[in-house]
Structure formats: structure tokens, C-alpha cells
Amino acid sequence: MSETAKLTLDGKEYELPIIESSVGDKGIDISGLRAETGYITADSGYGNTGSCQSKITFIDGEKGILRYRGYPIEEIAKNSSFIEAAYLVIFGKLCTQEERDDFAKLLEQNAALPQPMLKHFDGYGSDGQPMAILSAMVNSLTAYDPSVMHPKDESDVTYAAANLMSSVRTIAAASYKASIGEPIMPPRYDMKYVENFLHMMFSKPYHEYVPEPEVAVALNMFLALHADHEQNCSTSTVRMVASSQANMYASCAAGITALWGPLHGGANVAVVQMLQEIQEEGLDPEKFMDLVKDKKSGRKLMGFGHRVYKNFDPRAKILKGACFDMLEKLNVSDPLLDVALKLEEVALKDDYFVERKLYPNVDFYSGIILRAIGIPLDMFTVMFAIGRMPGWIANWKEVHDDPKARIYRPRQIYTGEVERHWVPRSERS
């Protein structure tokens, strides 16, 4: 007989089925609770809610484990290009050479944006927020690919996935060029994904940018490390939108806007701003810690803490090592790395951080890598969005492929006025 959980409510006992996992947290199925008991469950910020069953990514926050489709993140960071990691996340398996070539062909076909779409960039001001442009333009892709509204079969979904993966990179680079008033560089057909992105970002007419191999390696790793992270804020948003049967592009555009906030993907910008402030104003890291520990200050140590990781974030560990490697190979130094190292050292010895299990997260060191590559600060969260696209697509696909999928519709515990009656405006005080 399968395991159940017992719940006693108002003197009556209820049995709740257990949902098994392959590894990690099991679930208690409360889907029939309201109908049986009249109660719903409350879980602010969804910290204890399993919103779905998924086969994509596994995290053990206590042990600092992250696996895509069962493969440890350390092995992916060491061996995989971003596109190979993306294929794994989206399609659930390591690609054969033939599958890799077919997918690369689709990426190549979709690297250039539809010509009319380029006109959109003229409409944004030079100080247009790149995340606003990215989300709007990704949503606009639907207007140029009507088949995404009702994919007939798996090949339509694969096409949409490749279009989105390829276009997001072109849109990102084009929005940067538009923002600095330079001509938009078309993609090249002889370049790999990451090199092509760097070309579109940094080449100018008659001046071809050729990235150092270390730069392409570091950017591939940065993107692969961001490829998925199970039910975070933006991915849950994608699933929420997908559950209404909205198309892949619209659902992922919603993911981009959710990523934007400083408590999520926007943290990589906030970290660098914080490090710059400390460095430029010559603040003492120990004193800065007093500030972030003082709740009244409204400050946080950006790039520290995580809802799931209560040990270390394995991505932060990998990125910290990559930072040193890259700066050494490019023979550059970044004073912000010294500030970050000092802050980490102080925080890891401080009771406030130890007791609350706050460790560096993925954003703490990633900004230093992006700076070394030459990515401007206001493009940092855009870089995260390019990296996270495979995870959003895979999660959209999981909802789309699930014959039992239901529209997401949480309930609430209402705490407002019970009932009031209309008062004409002239009688209101």
C-alpha cells in the first residue's frame, strides 16, 4: 500500500496521498483538501509548495547540488558549450553529432530577425531599458511566426525553440547597438552561437571584432550555468502563463519581465553597483556589513542568500574560479574582484550570515566575468535572460506536453472587508 500523510482537522482525520520523487523532496498531495475539509493551505512566497512535477532540473539546496536532466552542473561547466547544455535542458538528452548539426542549422536559419522587426528598434529611445526592449521584442516574435500559436507537432515546437534561442541573442545585441546609436550588426553564418553574439555586440562596420578564445569559453560557461534553475520566480511565471495555453514566445517574454527585478536576475546589476559604491567611496567592508545587517537601512548584501541554497550555490563556486582564470588569461585585473573577495571573507565569518545560511549566489561573481568581457552593466540581466532561455523553453514544453496540465490558479485567504454597500459620492466623507 502506498504511503499517506495523516491530517487531523476539527477532530476528523484525513489521509493525504504522497507523491514520490526520483530523488529529493516528496510531496503531500493536497489537491482534494478544500473539497474534503473546507481548508486551503497557506504558503507565503511558495517556499514550501511543489507547484508541478518536473523532469528537468534537480537542486539539493542543503548539499549544494544542481543537475540538469541528471547531469551535475560541474560536469556541464567543464565539458559543455551553451548550446549543448541548452539542447540537454530542452530535449532531455545529450545530443548526438547529427542532432547537434540539425539544431545548429535551425539556429543559423533563425539568427537574423525578420526585416520588419528591425524597425522596432528605431522606436526606442537611446536610454530605453534593455530588459523592456527584450521582453517586448521576444513577445513580438509571435507576430512574425504564426505557427507558434498552434504548433502541429514536435517539429513545430523544435522550430520555435530554435527560433527563440537564436532570436533572443540577436535582439539582445541589436538593442545594445540601438541604445548606443551604432548600426545594428547582422549575424554571421560562419560563427558559433556565442562568437556570433559577441560579433553582433562589438563589431562595427569595417571593424570586425574577433573575440579572444578565453572570452568565448567564459561566456559559454556563464550562459550554461544559467540555463535552468527549476521553479524560480521567472520559470514559475513562464509555467503560469503557459498553463493558459499561451504560446512559447509570449510565455518566455513574461519570464523575462519576472527576471528583471533586483531580487532575481536584476541582482547581477545590483551586485556590481554595490561593489562599485564600496570601491569608489572607499567604504570599509566590515562597516558595510553593519549596514546590511541593520534591517532599518533597507540594504542587503546583494549576491548573497538564496531561497533554496542553504549551503553554497554550486554555480557561484564555479564562477568564482572562472573569474580568476579569465582575468589571469586576459591579463587584466578588476578592483571589484578584490572588494567581492573581502566582502565574502567577512560575511562567511559573521554570525548574522552564518545563522541565516547566507552564501554567495550565482550573481555574486558573474558580474565580474561580464565586465571583463566588456558587457555594459545595463545588459547584465539581458545576459542572464539569454542564458535562462533553455530552462524557460523546457518548462513551457513540459506544460505544453502534459495531457493532464490544468490552468494555474492559486487561491487566497481573504483578509479584506466582508461586505459593504455603495454610498453616493455626495454622501461620502
Ligand code: ACO
Ligand atoms: N543580505 C542581508 N540579509 C539577508 C540577505 C542579504 N542578501 N538575504 C537574506 N537576508 C536575511 C533576511 O533579511 C532574513 O532575515 P530575518 O530572518 O532576520 O528576517 C533572512 O536572511 C532570510 O531571508 P529571506 O528574505 O526570508 O529569504 P528569501 O528566501 O525570501 O529570499 C533572496 C531570498 C531574495 C535571494 C534574498 O536572500 C535576497 O534578497 N538576496 C539578495 C538579492 C540577490 O542576491 N538575489 C539573487 C538571488 S539568485 C537569483 O535569483 C538568480
